[in-house]
Every structure is written in C-alpha cells, then in structure tokens.
Amino acid sequence: MTTRDTDWDGVRLHVVTGKGGTGKTTVSAALALALARAGRRVLLIEVEGRQGIARLFDCPPLPYEERKVALGLGASGGEGGDVYALAVDPEGALLDYLEMFYNMRRAGRTLTRMGVVDFATTIAPGLADVLVTGKATEATRRRVDGRSSGHLYHAVVMDAPPTGRIGRFLDVSTEVSGLAKVGPIKTHADTVAKVIRSPQTVVHFVTTLEEMPVQETLDGIAELRELTEGTIRPGGIIINMARPAMLDAADLAAAASGTLDVAELVVGLKAAGISDNHGLAADLMTELSEHAQQVAQQNRERDEVLTAGLPHYELPMIPDGIDLAGLYRLAAELREQGAA
Amino acid sequence: MAPVKLDMDRLIDDRRTRIIVCCGSGGVGKTTAAAAIGLRAAERGRQACVLTVDPARRLAQSMGLTSLDNTPRQVDGVDTAGGGSLHAMMLDMKRTFDEIVEAHADPDRAAQILANPFYQSLSSSFAGTQEYMAMEKLGQLRHADEWDLIVVDTPPSRSALDFLDAPQRLGRFLDGRLIRLLTVPARAGMSYMKVLNAGFAMMTSALTKILGAQVLKDAQTFITAFDTMFGGFRERAEGTYRLLQTPGTAFLVVAAPEPDALREASYFVERLDAERMPLAGLILNRVHVSLAARLSAARSLAAAETLDVHDQGLDGPDGSGPRYGLAAAVLRMHAERMNLGKRERRLAEHFTSAHPAIPVAEVVAQPEDVHDLDGLRVIGTILSQQNP
Numbered sequence: 075m076t077t078r079d080t081d082w083d084g085v086r087l088h089v090v091t092g093k094g095g096t097g098k099t100t101v102s103a104a105l106a107l108a109l110a111r112a113g114r115r116v117l118l119i120e121v122e123g124r125q126g127i128a129r130l131f132d133c134p135p136l137p138y139e140e141r142k143v144a145l146g147l148g149a150s151g152g153e154g155g156d157v158y159a160l161a162v163d164p165e166g167a168l169l170d171y172l173e174m175f176y177n178m179r180r181a182g183r184t185l186t187r188m189g190v191v192d193f194a195t196t197i198a199p200g201l202a203d204v205l206v207t208g209k210a211t212e213a214t215r216r217r218v219d220g221r222s223s224g225h226l227y228h229a230v231v232m233d234a235p236p237t238g239r240i241g242r243f244l245d246v247s248t249e250v251s252g253l254a255k256v257g258p259i260k261t262h263a264d265t266v267a268k269v270i271r272s273p274q275t276v277v278h279f280v281t282t283l284e285e286m287p288v289q290e291t292l293d294g295i296a297e298l299r300e301l302t303e304g305t306i307r308p309g310g311i312i313i314n315m316a317r318p319a320m321l322d323a324a325d326l327a328a329a330a331s332g333t334l335d336v337a338e339l340v341v342g343l344k345a346a347g348i349s350d351n352h353g354l355a356a357d358l359m360t361e362l363s364e365h366a367q368q369v370a371q372q373n374r375e376r377d378e379v380l381t382a383g384l385p386h387y388e389l390p391m392i393p394d395g396i397d398l399a400g401l402y403r404l405a406a407e408l409r410e411q412g413a414a
Numbered sequence: 415m416a417p418v419k420l421d422m423d424r425l426i427d428d429r430r431t432r433i434i435v436c437c438g439s440g441g442v443g444k445t446t447a448a449a450a451i452g453l454r455a456a457e458r459g460r461q462a463c464v465l466t467v468d469p470a471r472r473l474a475q476s477m478g479l480t481s482l483d484n485t486p487r488q489v490d491g492v493d494t495a496g497g498g499s500l501h502a503m504m505l506d507m508k509r510t511f512d513e514i515v516e517a518h519a520d521p522d523r524a525a526q527i528l529a530n531p532f533y534q535s536l537s538s539s540f541a542g543t544q545e546y547m548a549m550e551k552l553g554q555l556r557h558a559d560e561w562d563l564i565v566v567d568t569p570p571s572r573s574a575l576d577f578l579d580a581p582q583r584l585g586r587f588l589d590g591r592l593i594r595l596l597t598v599p600a601r602a603g604m605s606y607m608k609v610l611n612a613g614f615a616m617m618t619s620a621l622t623k624i625l626g627a628q629v630l631k632d633a634q635t636f637i638t639a640f641d642t643m644f645g646g647f648r649e650r651a652e653g654t655y656r657l658l659q660t661p662g663t664a665f666l667v668v669a670a671p672e673p674d675a676l677r678e679a680s681y682f683v684e685r686l687d688a689e690r691m692p693l694a695g696l697i698l699n700r701v702h703v704s705l706a707a708r709l710s711a712a713r714s715l716a717a718a719e720t721l722d723v724h725d726q727g728l729d730g731p732d733g734s735g736p737r738y739g740l741a742a743a744v745l746r747m748h749a750e751r752m753n754l755g756k757r758e759r760r761l762a763e764h765f766t767s768a769h770p771a772i773p774v775a776e777v778v779a780q781p782e783d784v785h786d787l788d789g790l791r792v793i794g795t796i797l798s799q800q801n802p
Binding site (some may be wrong): 094184199201236238254257282284286347348 | 440468531532633717738
C-alpha cells in the first residue's frame with residue numbers, strides 16, 4: 075500500500091475518454107506515469123491506431139506487443155515503476171483471441187485474409203469493440219504466474235475512443251447480445267463486461283474549459299449512466315490545458331466590466347521606464363479585458379462541468395507542447411491532486 | 415516568405431464554387447468555420463446550405479438546428495437583402511441510412527433489412543458509417559439542386575481522412591471474398607455446395623466457433639437482403655467522390671496553431687493532393703495576436719520585474735508611495751500572450767514552408783466561444799479581410 079490513499083485505490087482499469095483535441099492521449103500517458111510508483115507495473119493501451127503513445131514517448135511505432143516505454147514517476151527523487159505500452163487493433167486482437175481461447179492462430183490468419191476483420195469492423199463494429207476491450211480486460215486480470223499469484227499489472231490505462239462513442243464502446247455485452255444471443259462471442263462479451271462493470275473499472279473524462287468539450291463530457295457521463303444503469307462507473311473529470319488567471323479576481327472583474335483605471339497602468343508603465351506612446355496602455359487594457367473574458371468563460375465552463383458531481387483534477391497548459399518532461403509534470407500534478 | 419493570403423470572398427462570390435468542404439482534426443473549429451462561411455455567402459447573395467455533423471448546442475440553436483428531421487431548414491436572422499438565403503441541417507446518420515434503404519428496396523425487403531440486428535448495429539455505430547452518410551447526404555443535397563453553394567463540415571473522425579476512404583472501403587468490403595462467399599447461396603441457389611472448398615469450410619467453422627451459428631446466419635441474411643442494394647451504394651459513393659474532384663468543389667483545411675492539428679493538416683493537404691481533390695487553402699484558426707506587439711515579451715517581463723523590485727522595496731519598515739502590482743501583472747500577461755503568439759507563428763511557419771503555395775487565412779482567437787449569428791459574422795469578416 076502507499077503512504078496515502080488515492081481517489082482510485084482498488085481501481086485497476088482506468089478508461090480515459092474525451093472529445094477530440096482535449097488531450098486524451100496525453101492525459102492517459104500522464105496517468106500511467108503517475109500510477110507507476112516504485113515496484114509497480116502499469117500498462118498503457120491505445121486502441122485507435124494513431125500511434126499517439128509512440129509519438130509522446132518518442133519511440134518507434136508500437137507493435138501488437140506489450141513493450142516497456144518509460145519509467146514511472148518516482149517519489150521524492152527515487153525511480154518509479156515500469157510503464158508498458160500496447161497498441162491494440164481489432165485484427166491483432168482477433169488473432170490473439172483465437173489463439174488464446176481456441177488455439178487457432180492459423181485459422182485466424184485465414185480469416186484475416188478472407189477479410190473477416192474488415193467485415194466485422196464494417197458491418198458490426200460492436201464485434202471489433204469487444205475484441206479490443208477484451209484485450210484490455212485480459213491484461214487487467216492477468217496474473218504473474220498461475221491463478222493465485224498477484225496481478226502482473228498493478229493498473230491498466232486505456233486511451234479509449236472519444237466521448238461520443240464511449241458508451242457503446244464499453245457497453246459490449248449489450249452491443250454483442252443484439253447480434254448474438256448465445257455462443258462463444260456472447261460468453262466472451264459477458265466476461266469482458268463483468269470486468270468493465272466491476273468497481274475495478276472507472277471511466278475518466280478529459281475536457282478543456284471550452285463549451286463543446288464540456289457539453290460532450292456532461293452528455294457522455296449521462297449517456298454512460300443511462301446506457302448501463304450505473305453499472306459502468308464514471309471516474310474523475312480531468313480538466314486539461316487550463317490557462318491560469320494572471321491577475322487577481324477583483325482586477326479581472328474590473329477589467330471585464332471596463333472599470334479598471336488606465337491612468338494607474340500608465341503610471342506603472344512609466345515607473346518601469348515604458349512610455350505610453352501610441353496608446354500602448356489602452357491596447358494593453360484591451361488585451362487585459364480579453365484575458366478577463368477568457369478567464370470568466372473558463373470559470374463558467376468549470377462550474378458547468380463540475381455539476382456532474384465527480385472528483386476533478388486540473389492540469390495546466392504546457393506552453394511549449396508536450397514532451398517527456400511535460401508528461402512527468404502532468405503526472406506529478408495528477409498524483410499531487412490525488413488521482414494516482 | 416509570407417504565405418499567400420486566401421481570398422475568401424472571391425471563393426464564395428464565384429458562382430462556379432458549388433461545394434466547400436471544411437476538414438481538419440477534431441476541436442479546431444471546423445463547424446464554426448463552415449457555418450461562418452455559409453452565412454457570409456448567403457449574405458453576399460448565394461443560396462447556401464450548411465451541412466454540419468456535430469455542432470455545439472448553442473450554435474445549433476442559434477441556427478435553428480433543433481429539430482432533427484434530417485432536411486435543411488431555413489435559418490432566421492440572415493440578411494437576405496442581396497437575394498441570398500441560408501439553410502442548415504445537422505446530419506442524422508441512422509435516418510439517412512434508413513432513408514436509403516427505404517428508397518432502394520421494395521417495402522418487404524426494406525422492413526427485413528431495417529429489423530436485422532446487423533443493420534441496426536451498422537447504421538447506428540460511428541465507425542465509418544458517419545463518414546459514408548455525410549458523403550451520401552452531400553450527394554443528395556447537390557443532386558437536389560436547390561442550393562447553389564453547399565458548405566460541409568466533415569465528421570470528427572479519429573483520422574480526418576476517413577471520409578475520403580468511405581467509397582474505397584465500401585468497395586473493398588463488397589469485393590471481399592467473404593461477402594462473395596456469404597452471398598453465394600443467394601446467387602447460386604442449391605448449387606452453392608460446389609463452392610464449399612477447404613478454405614471456406616475452415617472459415618465457416620472458425621466463424622461458427624467465434625460467433626456461433628446464429629450470428630453467422632443473421633449476417634448471411636443481412637448480406638443477402640442487402641446484396642441488391644450494394645451496387646447502388648457504391649456507385650453513389652463513387653459519384654460523390656468524383657464530384658469532390660471537380661473544379662466546383664473547394665476544400666478548406668482547418669487547423670489550430672498547435673503541433674497535432676498542424677501535423678494532421680499537413681497530412682491532409684498531401685492526401686488531398688494525392689486524390690486530386692481541389693484544395694482552396696488553409697484556415698488557421700484561433701491565432702493569438704497582440705494589439706501591443708510593439709512592446710516585446712522580453713522588455714515586458716523585464717519591466718514587470720523592475721516594478722516587483724520597486725514594490726518589494728515598499729515592504730520595508732519605511733515603505734510608502736504608490737504600488738505597481740496591477741501594471742506588473744498586466745505586463746506579465748502581455749509577455750505570455752506575445753510568447754504564445756511567437757510559438758504559434760513558428761508552428762505555422764513549419765506548415766507554410768512545407769506548403770508554400772497554399773493560401774492561408776488566419777482567424778484571431780475570440781475571447782469566447784461563438785454561439786450566435788453575430789459571432790459567425792465576425793468570423794466571416796475576419797476570414798475575408800486577410801490583407802493587412
């Protein structure tokens with residue numbers, strides 16, 4: 075056990091969703107780093123074939139194979155655990171499934187050649203989804219050696235499809251039972267669903283403080299609750315790329331309402347050796363009032379998204395784009411705020 | 415080298431421009447750009463129709479897109495003095511699909527298809543179907559010939575290119591050996607046993623194992639019922655694809671000045687070129703500029719520090735006099751904005767130096783999200799006034 079509890083103790087499968095452009099992959103990676111405390115192994119899974127994880131960790135494209143990509147975030151200067159990554163695609167998952175459950179790898183290749191995977195993903199995406207989520211749940215349940223030993227992975231983080239698709243993606247047993255009332259794929263879907271609907275699994279929502287992502291987050295949480303009658307648990311809301319307010323609240327309010335004193339700024343500029351030529355102070359005031367509006371909008375959207383009543387975390391905008399150092403910084407924020 | 419400026423008004427005033435496709439990765443403001451272009455075109459005299467996939471709720475409301483009946487509705491509050499008009503619609507993927515089935519199959523068969531679990535899964539899922547249905551709807555609107563300009567906002571695909579792949583993907587699917595084998599019974603009646611070669615036997619046995627016999631049978635029923643329609647599907651998808659290649663179409667790639675969005679935009683530009691799709695330019699959205707650019711970030715920060723030192727001096731025992739906290743904070747804010755603008759400029763230059771011939775229109779970041787026609791007008795004006 076750790077020295078202090080985190081908000082998600084006991085959770086072993088973290089599903090991360092969010093609207094496109096909100097930094098879902100980045101947040102998934104940061105969460106994996108934060109979860110990988112010393113001596114722990116965490117698996118980061120990507121399902122959309124974009125190789126976003128490889129790009130973030132600056133390594134060659136990931137094959138369908140669990141590979142170590144980074145060391146987790148250590149505690150007070152020490153080394154962290156191990157972060158492994160895996161890119162799952164429906165085709166690889168199908169071959170895997172056939173081999174694991176039927177010892178039929180060769181037949182799997184035939185199926186691939188015959189276009190069965192294309193077929194399945196085209197006419198019945200629910201089938202492809204169950205193979206992909208099946209791989210994640212299998213990794214979640216996997217033991218080091220045999221039945222009674224500990225879990226191989228302390229936690230699994232899945233960079234899942236976007237908010238608009240997450241309900242259906244996770245509601246595998248319903249999706250599949252529409253197609254198959256009985257049979258092996260139905261049994262498989264039920265096993266997968268059991269893990270996804272257990273307290274071991276939560277779904278985190280990544281959003282920015284903008285209207286569309288916030289709206290989609292609230293819709294996604296509602297849809298998840300409705301589709302699965304609360305059996306799939308929403309986790310936390312992770313606000314990403316928040317821009318800090320650069321002035322205190324009173325000054326911002328005054329700036330927004332246009333009641334801030336330009337003269338005070340002119341005097342300040344002069345004291346710093348900057349003359350107010352060509353209305354520099356007025357231009358800075360306009361800039362400030364835009365900044366105030368932006369902060370006000372962020373505050374409104376934050377209030378709005380928190381109506382969902384879920385634990386929340388806030389990650390700052392990393393100005394120069396995300397590199398490895400930025401990822402560790404976000405991981406530290408997540409851990410600091412109790413997410414991992 | 416400065417990039418070529420995009421002349422938006424020339425594009426929308428040119429009556430030969432019949433379709434404008436806004437594409438780009440998710441979250442870059444495609445929908446807003448498409449709506450703003452549609453509105454501006456309408457107010458400059460075009461009979462414009464905006465086909466959108468996933469608008470923000472308040473923007474949708476402001477355009478009257480509240481009823482989901484899958485047909486374009488006239489947008490109120492548009493200045494029609496120039497003789498133009500604006501219609502808008504939000505794509506209802508499942509409904510579009512159902513309508514195709516109903517239009518192209520006899521009633522019995524249509525009912526059979528609509529009730530099939532495979533059809534239901536296919537028509538309500540997001541993977542691929544949305545892209546295809548957007549193409550289909552675009553084809554329908556163009557064919558209806560009620561509008562002289564259609565502005566489309568492409569689906570927020572995991573890859574912004576999926577909609578270009580729709581016809582090919584469908585073709586590959588239809589030409590797949592699996593489909594042919596599954597539909598053999600329907601085509602050849604009793605004699606189909608002859609084609610039961612070793613590969614097919616192995617495949618059906620594997621499929622039965624994975625899916626169960628019932629699923630396979632449902633799939634077969636679905637494919638068989640659908641078989642007669644498939645040809646038409648592909649023909650129309652290919653028709654729309656060719657339509658997109660004609661000079662009446664203009665693609666606009668939308669991006670925000672962020673690494674991922676610009677990487678996607680580069681990829682998109684190259685792909686459009688490879689597919690011989692007519693690219694009109696890049697819309698670089700949410701660019702941060704400063705009115706007070708004459709004060710550099712470095713000088714601004716240094717000045718803020720000077721003021722800090724001054725204020726700290728006042729904290730001493732005999733401190734009195736004016737404090738400059740506000741000015742220091744404003745200078746810091748300005749420095750950050752300048753730095754942000756500089757980073758964005760650098761990212762944009764990566765793009766423009768790789769694609770120097772592509773005209774660019776920049777839209778400065780709005781302090782708040784756009785959610786009404788006035789907001790759209792502002793964006794439209796910015797898009798059209800690119801020359802300093």
